[in-house]
Amino acid sequence: MTFGGHQSRRKFLQHAATGVVAAGALTALGPGRAGAAGARTAPSPSGKRVAVFGAGPAGLTVAHELAERGFGVTVYEALDAFGGKTRSIYAPDSGAVPLPGEHGFRSFFGFYHNLPDTLRRIPFPGNRNGVWDNLVRLNAAMIAGQDRANLTIPLPLPLPFSQPPMSVQQFIDSCVAVFQTLFRLPPHEALFAAERLVVYVTSCDERKLGQWEYMTWTDFAKLENSSPEYNRFLGDGFIKSLVATKSANCSAHSIGLVGEEYVWSLLGINNDNDDRGNDRVLNGPTSEAWIDPWIAHLRSLGVEFHTGARLSSLTLDGTGIRSATVTLSSGAPQTVEADHFVSAIPLEKFGAILSDDILAADPTLAGVHRLQNAWMVGLQFFLKERADIVNGHISYVDSPWSLTSISEAQVWKRPLTTYGDGTVEDVLSAIVSEFDVPGTLNGKTARQSTLEEIARESWAQIKAHVHGKGGVRLTDDMLHSWMIDPALTGAGTPQVAYNDPIFIQNPGSWYDRPDATTAIDNLFLAGDWIKTQMNVSSMESANEGGRLAANAVLHASGSAHAPAEISPRFRQLLWEPFKAADVALYRAGQPNAFDIVDRRYPPTANPPGSSEGGSSGLFTGSSQGSVAGSSLITGSTGS
Secondary structure (H helix, E strand, O other): OOOOHHHHOOOOOOOHHHOOOOHHHHOOOOOOOOOOOEEEOOOOOOOOEEEEEOOOHHHHHHHHHHHOOOOEEEEEOOOOOOOHHHOEEEOOOOOOOOOEEEOOOOOEEOOOOHHHHHHHOOOOOOOOOHHHHHEEEOOEEEEEOOOOOOEEEEOOOOOOOOOOOOOHHHHHHHHHHHHHHHHHOOHHHHHHHHHHHHHHHOOOHHHHHHOHHHOEHHHHHOHHHOOHHHHHHHOHHHHOOOOOOOOOOOEHHHHHHHHHHHHHHHOOOOOOOOOOOOEEEEOOOHHHHHHHHHHHHHHHOOOEEEOOEEEEEEEEEOOEEEEEEEEEOOOOEEEEEOOEEEEOOOHHHHHHOOOHHHHHHOHHHHHHHHOEEEOOEEEEEEEOOOOOOOOOOEEEOOOOOOOEEEEOOOOOOOOHHHOOOOOOOEEEEEEEOOOOOOOOOOOOOHHHOOHHHHHHHHHHHHHHHHOOOOOOOOOHHHEEEEEEOOOEEOOOOOOOEEOOOEEEOOOOHHHOOOOOEOOOOOEEEOOOOOOOOOOOOOHHHHHHHHHHHHHHHHHHHOOOOOOOOOOOOOOOHHHHHHHHHHHHHHHOOOOOOOOOOOOEOOOOOOOOOOOOOOEOOOOOOOOOOOOOOOOOEEOOOOO
């Protein structure tokens, strides 16, 4: 087992096929302008030049949609790699072909529709449907606990399974887990859980955005006053596998929305493709299976890329942006000129460049400073043996650090032995989501721990959940090395920081999130943190945000091209009569018709003796809209 050594030196390495622009070429930042003091984005047949800042899924989507419509697009990326949070991370000094890891596992749920459309339009050698054909169906998910049987949940539709969802022993353990739950879950909590779910799905849109948006899922579902068993399934135990957030931080509307989408997808309704099920992952490292081919395709469309170029300011001229300034890796500033400017950088980076004159031109952008994000850090365990724990994602529900993981070798097409020194056969790709709760091994929080302590503690928590259960073997002698996301810096010191946090949908955040179009004529926004139908942080939201920004540019430029299509969210017709009736109840200041046990009144019309949006039923607990967790980072932090 290896803890320490070169494995704890972290930096981003881009896969060789990506083709990073050489540092000497970066100073020009424009075609044919080497050594120029300023730069203009690439010319185009339409004559419209667009500068896109940020090469994550949102920025690349903007570039894709506009380049296909004849715009000249130049993308500026602060890092030396493309893909943002989705990119693969390669372990330094691990071999001629570095060991691949991920920022976290990548779920392409069946209810995603916009992103799969983009994947189909990215050519990939040998694939009829482009990168989309690199998606692999998962057949199960596991809710793993300590000192109890683990529950393996088959993902049955469509039948037949692409491979057995569980072993015989895992089936037996799952039956035991179900009976353990039945005996431990109080009947009144089971009924209350059903009531909460019915209340959400029958709520009208006005109530969802005017009432449930303003309270946490913890408050909505009364998790703080419920049994551990209730929390296991209606709390973070299952939520962490669906949404990149936690129930105490996230609005009830956001979690309810994606939870409903997932259930219909699980039942084979509203899936992107009936043959791939409701949970899909890529068949290789993300950069190799998706991002690198995307960059190559965009270059073939005329898109130009510059890495090591961080957006540092915008210069306003009347009602529009005259130019932008990027800071190069050398620290030198560089001016960028274009007809349209699209910011597709993370919210905390965008908040840092909001100057007084920008806010004066569009006061609604001040809401960006009230948005919040959290640390969710990728951790790779490189193994010398396969660890096919389950053919899907695992949520370690008793882990104090809120761990989740997936074993990559079972879905990756290229053998892991072709990377590194040839002895690694699997990658257990995990995510650490809780940084302020003491661990079980050394009693420290992840925020207090060194990189090696984070790896040791996380490994111990994972083993405690799965080793020896269902025939699973996970022992120290299997461990080759480990790698933590290099964006986590200063670990084990008071200066610990994480440079790549993820947006969380804190209560009320919908009304602080900007649209793709701003009040500034030629400034547009893209990302999973702007207003999108999907609402929650995800690759689908980022893709939708990119399409919205591209359409805004098309509209502002007077383009005759058709806008990028945006698939509407699925609406179950069964609920529509109930939602229609709920409109009248909501406007009259009354609870939802099914809100019986823990009646919640809209904040605009509260009955005597009840607090705003509060409880008048059998349960008491945290106040509406409370946000727990000191790990939250406001959107106004520096870049």
